Amino acid sequence: MREFIDREIAIKSMNKILTEHTTPWIVLSGDSRIGKTEFAKKISSMYENTIFCTPRLSGNYACSFVQSINLENEDIINEIICEYAKKNASANEVFRAIGMKYVSPLRKNQLSSVLSLIIKNDVSSGLYNFAHYLGEQVNSQINCIFLDDFSRCDYDSYVWILEYWNSIMEPLPTVIAICNFSVNWESDKLKDIFHGVCSPVSIERFDSKEAFYNILKQYFFFENDIYLVDISKKLFALYNGNAGMLFETIKLLQGQTIHSTDEQMTDLILNTAQQIHLHRFDEFSKIHMLVLRTLAYSPSPLSKKNMIDILDLIEPITTEIISQLYNRNFINYIADNNNDHTLYVINDDFLISIIKSGCSETEELFYKTKLYRAIQRKQINTTLEQKLNLAIELEENEVMELIIEYLESQLEECTDEKKAYYIDNFLNSKCKVPEKLISIYNVQLLYLYGYYQSAEKLIGTYYILGGIVEFENLMLLGDIQHILLSPKTSHTYKSASEVIGISVSDKIKAINRQIMALNQEHKEQLAKELYESAFDKYENTPCSGLIELYRNSNNSFDYDRAMEYTIRGYVLAKELGEVLEMYKCLHNICMIRLQHGKYGQPICDERLYIEPTFEYIVDFFAKHSEYRHEQAYPLLDLGTVKMFEYVRTHDAKLLIEAKRYYSEAQLYAKSFYAQHIAETGLLIVNSYQYAYDESTFVQELRDTMYNRYVQKQTVIEDYRVHKKILLSLALSAIISGNNEDATMYLNDASKYISGAETLRYNKLCQKAGCVVLMKETVPLNGKNEIYYGSDELVPWLISFCH
Structure with missing residues (x-):
């Protein structure tokens, strides 16, 4: 975009959040080419003392983040690193490792390397000394931090930035993570976390046709302005204000309208817009589409010779096709200096998605197979990771060797998180699992990065093949099953408690988790009896x-x-x-x-x-x-404390406080329960805050939560989870005045309601006007009426069980 065009509604919403400090971390999301970065830079320019991180091509994200901090001058980070190295032995060793006898200012080519090693030491130690030291050096109050291209952030960098953020003096700055969920992320775990982080700020669409006009006039020059006014109006209606489609239109027509009349330009713009809207480029021949789809599916850029060999084309036709696609802005070229070739690529996620959307599964398999055969013949240069990724998709014979080669690789880019990702992908294919893959270490790797189903599958295979039944392994399996809400969890912990030769302490820990699992499985009486038995036996140990x-x-x-x-x-x-x-x-x-x-x-x-x-x-x-x-649990319960206070006083400031605690808890939440407590808590807070002014936003939150719930519904064994999610959805709908949706949620919840929670359920049924769903009154038997009977809040507390 040559000039920033205001999104007045979005700017107003963002400024409100930043000035009120209502949310610690915000997601600004959208596809490529909608102006996310420009919008963020506009917001950044409105505040003093901001950090705007643009990730560099090399190095990890945290390293780029530190280099983005410009407190007073460009040398400040260099000075801070040197001062830190004088106080910290491991940092001092880093200086010695690059051949420096004394700590002294670093040259530019040294700074990134030293910084990367110091951050790596921070992460491996788990103490984050440099992150805390750097945060403490910030003399002035930082208002906000922008993290651009956040999909390129690895999980270790995220945790490091989180530690830095926590060490800054209060009030903590708001962090805006600029995300594109349509692209591949460096960390799938981060993608899942931030997919659940909601914000009422959206720049997916422009506010009016005037915004379309102001953007289009920067690129298309009409003799008679009435044409541009008419085009702006038509495109705004056709695209429903969608920014991505508008910028894609501009990109594809760049340089195409230089000698056109007003009428010709109008026809060209509207014709291109219609094709983008329909996700179909009818003007191209089959050969054009062959080339485009091959490039779209290719893991790396291709030369003209590559395309001739892969698609069995002849040289003159291929040259003409490539020239036409390049002139129409569909493809770009890259000079390959190593081989003296020109390589071609589609650097446009939106365009790639359109091209791929026209392919059937059979056609997709055709292109990927052709490309993989070219990789095998070494006609295309790819990384081990790219080759492995394609081999898993195609379930190639050599995939077993490739996955082991990748897992054993010492290359820096083959991180533990990526290894877990590819183990998960591999286990979800139909490929035979090699013995080398079946290890407790790999199970732990999957567990650590959140691939719980695959972790359960792999440890199951480990036992089937005669793996050692050890206490630690059974406890690991139990922990995996607990997260997956499996009905087998209590039996697994019971087996762990019966392993011969374990300490009394370990035996009690296994029994404790068995009790926890029995409660989860709705076997409360059995859990209580086991508790009593354990106390009788071990209370004096x-x-x-x-x-x-x-x-x-x-x-x-x-x-x-x-x-x-x-x-x-x-x-x-x-x-x-x-x-x-x-x-x-x-x-x-x-x-x-x-x-x-x-x-x-x-x-x-x-x-x-x-x-x-x-x-x-x-x-x-x-x-x-x-x-x-461990911080997520007290943050979640503290958010609930503030919501109880809000219910009592209706002081809107308490909603802001509750939102801050729930939002921060989302950043640390790992367990299924913690993630959903944060999400349902934020749903209710957002419903109170935005039900009237931003009703569409709240409806989208409900729809997203309900759709995700329906997908997982059959695997959720814990009735309490069903109950809390559905009652929270019902309350949100009631707050929004949508009794029809509330009735649907309450009807779904009915079979999970029993005991004291019946009081809240009946009150919500009355509010939603569906009294026919009400149940018989159940005595509270000493339980607190405020906790179980509130119809303005669905409290979901969480305790440390193990």
């Missing part, structure tokens, strides 16, 4: 396993017993020096009190020494990066 058992008591006992056991867990953790366990117990104490309407009231128990609050626990985790991954 102080160990970390007993702390876990005490801490998990809230799932099986009433308020008094749950509080007593959890406080005992805290005392024992303190005696054994288990710091993390102390804070997990304190969190569960706060959660139990919130669930029973006592949070905020004095406990007055001298064994605790303090009156615990969620803020106290969040503050502890924020100061200890080694426990950062």
Whole structure:
């Protein structure tokens, strides 16, 4: 875009969020060529003290991020690195490794290398000393941070940036991640996380036909302006304001209208627009489309000779076709200096998607097979990763050798996360699994990066082939099944507890998780009986396993017993020096009190020494990066505290606070429960904030959540998950005044409702006008009416169970 064209609505929404600090991280999403970067730069220019990260072609994303920080002058980062190296032994070693006897200012070609190694040390140590040091050096308040091309960010860089962000003095700056979910991401795990991060700011469409006019006039010059006015109006209506389609039209017509009359230019623009709208280029011959589709599916640029060989074309025709496609802006060329060739490529995600959309599965297989055979003949240069990716898709015979070669590669670009990604892809193909792939290490890799179904499949294969039945392996399988909400989870933990030769502490840990799984499987009475039995047997055996058992008591006992056991867990953790366990117990104490309407009231128990609050626990985790991954739970429950306060006072500021906590929790949430608690919490907050002014946004949130739920519905074994998701959707619809949708959600939820939650369900049915769905009243039996009966909130608390 030659000149930024205001999206007034989007700018107003973004400024509101940035000035109110309502959301810690925002996603600005959309396909290529819609002006995301220009919009972000416009917003950035409106604020002082911003960081705008544009990833460089080489090096990891965190390295590019640090080099984007320009606090006062270009040398400031160099100075900070040198000062840090004087204080930190591992950083000092990095300087020595590049041949420097003393710490001194780095040359430009040294800076990236040293920075990359220091960041790598930060990640591998898990302490993030440099990230914290850099954050503490920021003297002025940073207002916002922009992360452009965020799809290029690897997971380790994300965690590093998160640590840097946490170390900046309050109030923390808002981070805007600029995302394109239509392209391949460096990290699938990040893609999943940020797909769930919502924002009411959208720049997918322009606000009016006037915006179309102001953009088009920069590229097309009419003698009579009335033509341009008419075209702007027609394109705005045809594209429904879509920015991507508009910019694609401009790109394809660049240089095509120089000698055209107003009438010819009008016809050309409208004809091109119609083809883009229909996702079909009828003007091209079959040979044109053969070349375009081959380039679209190719993992790397192709030479003219490549295309002749792959498609069995003759040279004169190929030359003519390439020339025509290049002149029409459909393809670009790259000079291959190594082989003295010209290579051709389609550098346009939107165009590639249109070209591919016209292909059947058979045609897609044809192009990919042709390309793979050319790769095998070494006619096309590809990386090992590109070859492996295509081999898995085609289920080629050599794929087993390729996957092992990739997993054993020491190349820097073959990260653990990518290895997990390709193991997952491989296991989801029909290829035979090589023995070398079947290892607990690879199961752990899949588990670490969130490929839980494949992790379960691989560890199952490991056992079928006679793998060692060890305590740690069974616990790993149980943890995987727990996340997948499998009905086999409790049996797996039971098997772990029965392994001969394990310590008493490990045995209790396995029993504790078995109890947790039984509750998940709706077998509460059996869980309680197992709890009682475990206490009778092990209560006089102080160990970390007993702390876990005490801490998990809230799932099986009433308020008094749950509080007593959890406080005992805290005392024992303190005696054994288990710091993390102390804070997990304190969190569960706060959660139990919130669930029973006592949070905020004095406990007055001298064994605790303090009156615990969620803020106290969040503050502890924020100061200890080694426990950062545990931060999601107290943040989620703190968000729920603010929502209870909002229900009581209807103070809109409390919605902002709740949103901040739920949003930040999303950044750390790993478990199925934590991710969905954050998402449902934000749905209710956004419903209260935007139901009237941005009703379409809230409807989209509901539709997205419901569609994802329906896809997973059959594999969710925990009735509590069904209940909480569907009741949250129903409440959101009621807040929006959409009783029809609310009734649908309540009808779906009916079979999962029992016990005390019946009170809330009946109240929501009354509000939605579907009293026919109401159930018989159920006594609360001492449970808190505010917690179970609120029809303005669907609280979903989470405790540390293991």
